[in-house]
Amino acid sequence: MSVPPPDAPSPPSPSGLPVTVVGIGADGWAGLSGDARDALRGADVVIGGERQLGLLPRSECAGERVAWPSPLRPAVPGLLAAHAGRRIAVLASGDPMFYGIGRALGEVVGAAALRVVPHPSSVSYACARLGWPVEDTEVVTLVGRPADRLTAALHDGRRVLVLSAGAATPAEVAELLRARGYGPSRMHVLEQLGSDRERHLAATADAWDEPAGDPLNVVAVDCRRAPGAPRLGAVPGLPDTAYEHDGQLTKRHVRAATLGALAPEPGELLWDIGGGSGSIAVEWMRTHPSCRAVSVERDPARAERIGRNARALGVPGLRVAVGAAPAALAGLPVPDAVFIGGGLTAPGLLDACWEALPVGGRLVANTVTLESEALLAERYRRFGGELVRLAVAHAAPVGGFTGWRQAMPVTQWAVTKPSKGPKEPVAPADESGSGSGSRSGPGSGPEPGSGDER
Structure with a gap:
């Protein structure tokens, strides 16, 4: 919703x-x-x-x-x-x-x-001039919006029409294509479409050096990925190397499973608690242009990093709230889903997230610590949902052979808020944490070595 x-x-x-x-x-x-x-x-x-x-x-x-x-x-x-x-x-x-x-x-x-x-529309005119089927052409507007929005639409072989903000837009698009590994893409700039002053310019982004022209223009991009450029798929589970991070990153396979449990739909809003690198919020927003997210992160350096990742991966509209949860949740818009990737033992955090969710909203929480796992097991008993353990192993050298190296298993609780309360009244669990699994402050990624999932 x-x-x-x-x-x-x-x-x-x-x-x-x-x-x-x-x-x-x-x-x-x-x-x-x-x-x-x-x-x-x-x-x-x-x-x-x-x-x-x-x-x-x-x-x-x-x-x-x-x-x-x-x-x-x-x-x-x-x-x-x-x-x-x-x-x-x-x-x-x-x-x-x-x-x-x-x-x-x-x-x-x-x-x-x-x-x-x-x-x-200018889209109809442009597709008519280029012979592109309108239904197979993605449209991205940069009118009053940052050029980074185009990144999410870049896939090898796809065609994209960019609604320009003015005469400077074609050069901005060419610069972004080069920076994102799409320099070989052919660009068409169509000016004054439908008038007797219509003009059509074309070149690859790598070769684009045209001066600013008419402000009334549309940029068409026939996307071609450069050899060796990273391939960013259209489904959750981007390569870990796509993110700038300091170790606080929900790894690729767990991230894909987490987005599957969150089940984003167009227009929905996510709270990403303990943003870390922002990977869950970024990939939530990449599922559909109308999806929105707020990433809550107490560490200012990590909050800035989340913003950089969001821009680099095509979702510059990701909002970052700097502060410790649950206090930092006050005043945020009502979420359709909440993800808690760290700080589960912070007093009042789970309750605040549960109360903020409307009926039908989803909550997903990940952890690798026994203390937080016990808390999730208690909530699972009260509210139901699905409690799973995710285990991933990677092939690695073992002497002259190859064996499996096991990552720390992740416990995940996923639940949809029902119209009724918990199954049975149970005294609230102690969420103060015993020390080894709790954060030094709520709502952030864990301190190095704490073991919380991020």
């Missing part, structure tokens, strides 16, 4: 007049349908960006013209309310409901009070 956005204001027009949003392309008035032209001719006020408003001939559109202020999104409710009772038309680039203003307008006035007249 995803956390809903804050309640939107009520529709601003007491007269009940719909807000008409009209998609417009780089070809301006000439490219508009009859419906779109009629909507703009009949509007009392037309709201849009300066560039979009400049595409409308004064002889055809006599309504008042209002340019969006900056920042745009927070201004939407007030601007619509200021023109309540008037026939409002809003201009949008291309398809208003595809990364456009249509979404924000719908949240404010409601779908029933919104009339949308779409135009072909």
Whole structure:
């Protein structure tokens, strides 16, 4: 279950007049349908960006013209309310409901009070020019977002369209591709799509040296991984070498099993308690672009490292909360799932996480210490779920032969919060820890040598 956005204001027009949003392309008035032209001719006020408003001939559109202020999104409710009772038309680039203003307008006035007249999107134009099937082409927007978001979409042989933030975006994309081992990828920069000023530039990212061009552009990437570049799969269980870490890392095979138990779905939010290197939160977010996570880490150096890993692996939106759990959990948005990778014996931590979860939320906890294992066994008896032991062995040299080297087994408790309480009332277990398995502070990765799973 995803956390809903804050309640939107009520529709601003007491007269009940719909807000008409009209998609417009780089070809301006000439490219508009009859419906779109009629909507703009009949509007009392037309709201849009300066560039979009400049595409409308004064002889055809006599309504008042209002340019969006900056920042745009927070201004939407007030601007619509200021023109309540008037026939409002809003201009949008291309398809208003595809990364456009249509979404924000719908949240404010409601779908029933919104009339949308779409135009072909830049994605449709770009795929038409390149001969790429739209349904097989991934789209990443960098409008108001960091370029690192593109990393998660990079897979050998895939095609990606990047919605540019401006004239500098193509160079940023080329630099990122080179840095992530995708320098051989062929880039296409398509400017002013649909207009008589349309321009198409192409080169590999390794060879890209074009100066900044038109700010109205789309970047198409035909992904090719360089020989020797790391292969980052689309499922959980990235190589351990993909992460920067100081030893506090949930290892690859256990990480894959942990993500399987957490079972992320699109739009869900994870609390990753004791972030360490951030690997669980990073791979949770990589499962779907709408998945969100908060990694709670008390050590500032590790918290900064989590941020670097998130950017390097394509999920720069990962939020890092620096502080000791459970105190650091106060004020965080309601989670759909919680992972505890360390600090289980911190007083009140398990109870705080359990209480924060809504009915149907999942909790997964890993440990390698007997003290924390006893705590998980007691919770398993009270709440059910699944208690498993994960054992992994790696082949290693034994003299002139090869044998198995066993890693420390990991005990994992995975449970879904039921609508009813525990199976039976049991006095709370002592969570103070006996010393050898507890952390020096809650909510972090363990101190070196403590043995907690991370």
